[in-house]
Amino acid sequence: xxxxxxxxxTPLTEPYWAGLTEGELRHQVCGACSNVWLPAREECPRCLxxxxxxxxxxxxxxxxxxxxxxxxxxxxxxxxVPYNVAVVELDEGxxxxxxxxxxxxxxxxxxxxxxxxxxxxxxSVPRFRLL
Amino acid sequence: xxxxxxxxxxxQTAQGKHPDRSPTSLNVEACCKxxxxxxxxxxxxxxxxxxxxxxxxxxxxxxxxxEAMGLQPRIGGVWDQGGAASASMIGFAASAIxxxxxxxxxxxxxxxxxxxxxxxxxxxxxxxxxxGWFGTPASYAMIARRHMEEFGTKQxxxxxxxxxxxxxxxxxxxxxxxxxxxxxxxxxxxxxxxPLRRDDCCLISDGGAAVVLMSAxxxxxVGVPAPVPILGYGQGQTSWEVAQRPRLTDTAAAVSAATAxxxxxxxxxxxxxxQLYDCFTITVLMTLEDYGFCKKGEGGPxxxxxxxxxxxxxxxxxxxxLLSESGMPGMxxxxxxxxxxxxxxxxxxxxxxxxLVSNQGGIMHTHSTLILGxx
Numbered sequence: 001x002x003x004x005x006x007x008x009x010t011p012l013t014e015p016y017w018a019g020l021t022e023g024e025l026r027h028q029v030c031g032a033c034s035n036v037w038l039p040a041r042e043e044c045p046r047c048l049x050x051x052x053x054x055x056x057x058x059x060x061x062x063x064x065x066x067x068x069x070x071x072x073x074x075x076x077x078x079x080x081v082p083y084n085v086a087v088v089e090l091d092e093g094x095x096x097x098x099x100x101x102x103x104x105x106x107x108x109x110x111x112x113x114x115x116x117x118x119x120x121x122x123x124s125v126p127r128f129r130l131l
Numbered sequence: 132x133x134x135x136x137x138x139x140x141x142x143q144t145a146q147g148k149h150p151d152r153s154p155t156s157l158n159v160e161a162c163c164k165x166x167x168x169x170x171x172x173x174x175x176x177x178x179x180x181x182x183x184x185x186x187x188x189x190x191x192x193x194x195x196x197x198e199a200m201g202l203q204p205r206i207g208g209v210w211d212q213g214g215a216a217s218a219s220m221i222g223f224a225a226s227a228i229x230x231x232x233x234x235x236x237x238x239x240x241x242x243x244x245x246x247x248x249x250x251x252x253x254x255x256x257x258x259x260x261x262x263g264w265f266g267t268p269a270s271y272a273m274i275a276r277r278h279m280e281e282f283g284t285k286q287x288x289x290x291x292x293x294x295x296x297x298x299x300x301x302x303x304x305x306x307x308x309x310x311x312x313x314x315x316x317x318x319x320x321x322x323x324x325x326p327l328r329r330d331d332c333c334l335i336s337d338g339g340a341a342v343v344l345m346s347a348x349x350x351x352x353v354g355v356p357a358p359v360p361i362l363g364y365g366q367g368q369t370s371w372e373v374a375q376r377p378r379l380t381d382t383a384a385a386v387s388a389a390t391a392x393x394x395x396x397x398x399x400x401x402x403x404x405x406q407l408y409d410c411f412t413i414t415v416l417m418t419l420e421d422y423g424f425c426k427k428g429e430g431g432p433x434x435x436x437x438x439x440x441x442x443x444x445x446x447x448x449x450x451x452x453l454l455s456e457s458g459m460p461g462m463x464x465x466x467x468x469x470x471x472x473x474x475x476x477x478x479x480x481x482x483x484x485x486x487l488v489s490n491q492g493g494i495m496h497t498h499s500t501l502i503l504g505x506x
Contacts, residue, residue, distance in 0.1 A: 007258035037375070039258070065277040065379055068325035073253050073265030082325070085264045087273060087374045097259040097374045109280040125261055 002075035006123050012040045015054045020124035024056040025115050027094035038094040059115030061090040061128065066100060066107050088113055088128050102130040133395060134504065136225040137350045137358035139235075140169025141466040143340035146457035147307045150246040154184040155199050157241035157339035161462075162200060165341040169355050171235060173200065176343075178233035179207040180224050182216035182240035185251050185460065196239070206233045213492025214408060214460035215366070216240065217340075218499035221465065222364035224344045234345060240462045241339025249335055259374075268411065270373045270494040272327040275413035277379040279326060281428065284416065286326060288431030290317035292412040292447075293330045293454055295440045300451025302441075303477045307334055308455045331412040334458035340466055359472045362397065362485070363502040365390025373494050380428075384421035384489065384498040391500035397485055399423045402502075404471045404480040405445060406464035408491040409452040415439075418489050422500075441478045449478040461490040468503050 009017050016039070019026035029036050030044035031051030043050055066086035072078040084107065086100045100107060101116060113128035142164025144157050158181060166173055181196045189195060193208035206227055210216045217240055224236035244252070252267045278284050293312055300306035312330055320330040350358040367383030367390070369376065392398055399422060407418045416430030424445060425433040433439075439447035450456045450467035457463050468488040470476040488501040 005255050005260040007261055013258070065273045065280070067269050067272040067276060067327075068322075069263060069265075069269065070322040070325060072263070073269075074255065074260070074263070077263045077265075080263065083263055085262050085269065085273075087379075095374050097256070097262055097264050099262050109277060120261055123261065127262075 004076040004121055005074065006121060012042065016040055017124070019054065019056065020117055020126060023117060025059050025090070025126045026054045027057050027090065027092060028052050029055045036093040038096050057090045057092050057094070061088045061113055063100060063107060063109055063111045063113055064089050064095065065109060068104060086128070096126065099127045100130065101127055106130055133362050134360035135347055136228050136344055137347045137355070137360050138342050138469050138503065139345050139350050139355040139358050140165040140167070140171065140343040141340070141469050142166070142168055143463060143466055144241070144338050146305065146336050146338040146459060146463070148246050149243055149337040152243060152337065154187070154241045154243055154339070155195060157243065157337065158196055158239045158341070159199050161241060161339035161341035162237050162239050165237065165343045169343040171343055171353070171355070173202065175235045176202055176237050177205045178224060178227060178236035179204045180220035180236065180238045181209050182220065182460070183209045183211050184242040185213065186242050186244040186248050200237070204233070207236070212497040212499070214410060215490045215492035215497035215499040217461040217465055218364065218488060218490035218501045219366055219497070221342065221344065221361070221501060222366065222499065225361050225364065228344060228346055234349065236344040237341060238344065239339065239341035240460065242459065243337040245335045245337045247337070266324070267494070268327055268332050269324045271411040271413055272324045273373050274379045274495065275326050275411070278413060278417065281380055282431065284431035287314065288416060288434055289326070289331050289412040290314060291434040292409065292415045292439070293317055295434070296409055296448045296452040296454035298440055299449050299478045300455025303450050303456055306451040306456040307336055308451070327411060330454070333410045333453035334455070336458040338457050338459045340459065340462035342462070342465060342469070357473050359469045359503050361501065362504040363391040363393070363395030365394065365500045367498045369496055380417065382417060382421055382495045382498060384418050384491065387498040387500045388422040391502050395502040395504070397502065401485050402445065402487045403483040403485055404449060405447050405487040405489070406449070406452065406468050407447050407489045408461060408464065409448055409454050410491070412454070414491060414495065415447065417495070418491070422489070441480070446478070446480050449476050449480065460492070464488050464490065465501060468501065472503050472505050
């Protein structure tokens, strides 16, 4: 069995992963223009300010789109097919790649979802369940 | 600009498997064939533009290629835009010729992911690999799903694109895959990453293709046998990763097409044949919409009833495209666009006088448009 490829924690992304360990999903917010985004950046991609802070998200969002893998591109996922990967937009505006927990036949765009932090080889990762 | 620069020659290698051939060797073969087709000696070439090979990113590859061709170009280099590179490099070369920066330009692409490595298309997407987020097809599937849910686009619409390309490829002796695809075959084809099936995904191919550019004046003076004028070109970019893109179903293909149509002084209704980048079937539907051949969201119904097949209102990918001729990223669409104006395609659209080519790279990140004409 091959191991699931785990994220590489860097000084830039450490607050994100630490937040998940502490039970919250954080996004970045710009102190100058209030723009909100993920994943972690050094500057605001809208106004280019370096005044960037981390903030806890409500964990609520909606499903933008999803796919279902029927063949695994990595051996660690071979026994998970068919599995979904989804794009979720948080209520605050940031978007992220994730998995949605729940029956595939119930997935639909714009469906409300809520954060459910799960463990992946000791890593806390953000997944979502249908509301 | 309109028509002042021509595609003087086209050349391509066989498409499919080339074990023991490097991308450089395939580029050299394509360039030699393009020069021969233009009836131009290589010593006349003073510009060389090359796409970096996706399966093996080599630094300063433009110089590697120039050395292999025995050239000391005035201008050129390697271009990194994924599948949009061919049409983009042609646009840059045409501008350079018009500005007097060079006179005869070779523009070439080649790669060998079929017998080499296709790892570049299957890798995990950074930290998101922990979610099982891998590979190029899944990103296009994410866009396709949104399009289907938002606009009611059906699986059969994606299938109609694959069927058109496969029908055209079956009649192209140079195509890698010459097996037509019925609606039943498509529906039975293996799911790769839902909503994309195997037959929604382009081929993986070794091969190369190249074109020679020069001014229309020079082409006349040196007696180029079959020059094809470039009427317009344009580019556009959607520089967000898929997850961050505000709208998954819009792309900067619209910007690219508007620029090219304005330069050429034509619109969608003036196009008789189009080669639309078909790395995945969804790309063709969205390009038809973004180019204004139909309204946003109506790409699916547009391709019904054979409309994009030979004999239809707008034949698309008449050499088979990436789904049937070759998975090579884009230059083969340009060479087919040229053949349509010359009247030499294996699926010739009778009386074609204005021919359009779209190129696209990344996950619909980069886009480039060419309009060719018989003027």
